[in-house]
Amino acid sequence: MGFFKKIIDGLKKTKQQIGFKLNELFKRGIFDEDFYDELEFILLSSDVGEETTVDIIDQLRERMRTDRVSDPNKAYGYLRDVLSDILGDEKMNPSYPCVIMVAGVNGVGKTTTIGKLANIFVKQGKSVVIAAADTFRAAASEQLEVWANRAKVRIIMHEEGSDPAAVVFDAISSAKSKGTDVVLVDTAGRLHNKKNLMEELKKINRVIDREYPNADRKNLIVLDATTGQNAIAQVDIFNEAIDIDGIVLTKLDGTAKGGVVLAIKHDMDIPVYYVGVGEGIDDLMEFDAASYVEGII
Ligand SMILES: Nc1nc2c(ncn2[C@@H]2O[C@H](COP(=O)(O)OP(=O)(O)OP(=O)(O)O)[C@@H](O)[C@H]2O)c(=O)[nH]1
Ligand SMILES: [Mg+2]
Numbered sequence: 001m002g003f004f005k006k007i008i009d010g011l012k013k014t015k016q017q018i019g020f021k022l023n024e025l026f027k028r029g030i031f032d033e034d035f036y037d038e039l040e041f042i043l044l045s046s047d048v049g050e051e052t053t054v055d056i057i058d059q060l061r062e063r064m065r066t067d068r069v070s071d072p073n074k075a076y077g078y079l080r081d082v083l084s085d086i087l088g089d090e091k092m093n094p095s096y097p098c099v100i101m102v103a104g105v106n107g108v109g110k111t112t113t114i115g116k117l118a119n120i121f122v123k124q125g126k127s128v129v130i131a132a133a134d135t136f137r138a139a140a141s142e143q144l145e146v147w148a149n150r151a152k153v154r155i156i157m158h159e160e161g162s163d164p165a166a167v168v169f170d171a172i173s174s175a176k177s178k179g180t181d182v183v184l185v186d187t188a189g190r191l192h193n194k195k196n197l198m199e200e201l202k203k204i205n206r207v208i209d210r211e212y213p214n215a216d217r218k219n220l221i222v223l224d225a226t227t228g229q230n231a232i233a234q235v236d237i238f239n240e241a242i243d244i245d246g247i248v249l250t251k252l253d254g255t256a257k258g259g260v261v262l263a264i265k266h267d268m269d270i271p272v273y274y275v276g277v278g279e280g281i282d283d284l285m286e287f288d289a290a291s292y293v294e295g296i297i
Pocket of ligand 1: 104105106107108111112113134140188190250275276277283
């Protein structure tokens with residue numbers, strides 16, 4: 001399946017929620033106060049968020065007024081432009097060697113994302129080693145090992161309950177000695193409590209900084225799109241512990257809340273680098289604003 005088709009397919013539920021309704025609304029060709037009220041309602045119902053919705057509507061009004069638009073297609077094009085502008089297009093573009101740490105609350109899709117990322121880098125001809133730094137959850141390393149085998153990359157694992165920072169230390173040593181391009185660090189989603197989890201992430205972060213100062217660093221937070229607005233609160237919490245460079249938004253295939261990307265981008269100003277649209281190894285896409293907008297409206 002082609003890249004574009006996959007995104008469109010993955011966003012089908014969101015499109016049903018907002019795209020079809022927006023289409024109907026614009027087709028009427030009447031751009032009065034009722035139109036804007038209804039537009040607001042539709043956007044809010046897809047987790048675009050209040051502030052973002054207001055901003056979108058203000059921007060659209062402005063463009064419509066300046067150009068005195070009455071043609072529905074033209075108006076729809078303006079909405080596309082406004083949404084694309086908000087989303088922007090910032091790619092992760094690491095330099096090599098790099099260490100990519102993946103964090104997020106439990107069950108959001110961290111481990112799956114690591115497997116998919118490994119696959120993406122391998123396809124780009126990069127060498128990869130995975131650090132299984134979720135030593136807390138039983139069988140977490142084994143789950144990651146399955147992904148490492150699928151992507152045909154190396155994995156460093158220690159036994160359950162061991163120090164995650166030591167796993168990362170070993171993975172970095174291995175990457176240095178073998179000249180590996182990418183170290184992918186999987187982390188736990190749950191420890192005994194949230195404070196422990198944040199302290200552990202900070203410690204891993206310090207180890208990477210100390211042991212591999214010349215490596216490019218990317219800290220990614222994985223968010224489950226089905227949680228909608230709640231995802232934004234999660235970014236805040238993790239961003240306090242470790243500087244988050246970018247977002248991976250997973251499970252877009254299972255939700256009509258794809259509008260949450262707009263809220264994230266608008267409220268957080270942290271780029272969405274990748275989106276997950278399925279459970280398979282090829283189901284992670286680099287975020288592209290134009291295709292995304294095409295997919296949701
Ligand atoms: N439909 C869909 N499912 C996904 C996607 N990404 C992950 N999943 C599923 O989400 C579930 C949890 O994924 P994991 O990768 O284990 O999540 P995790 O964040 O590592 O979980 P913990 O290690 O327990 O914190 C699995 O069943 C995955 O198959 C996605 O983009 N789409
Ligand atoms: Mg995991």
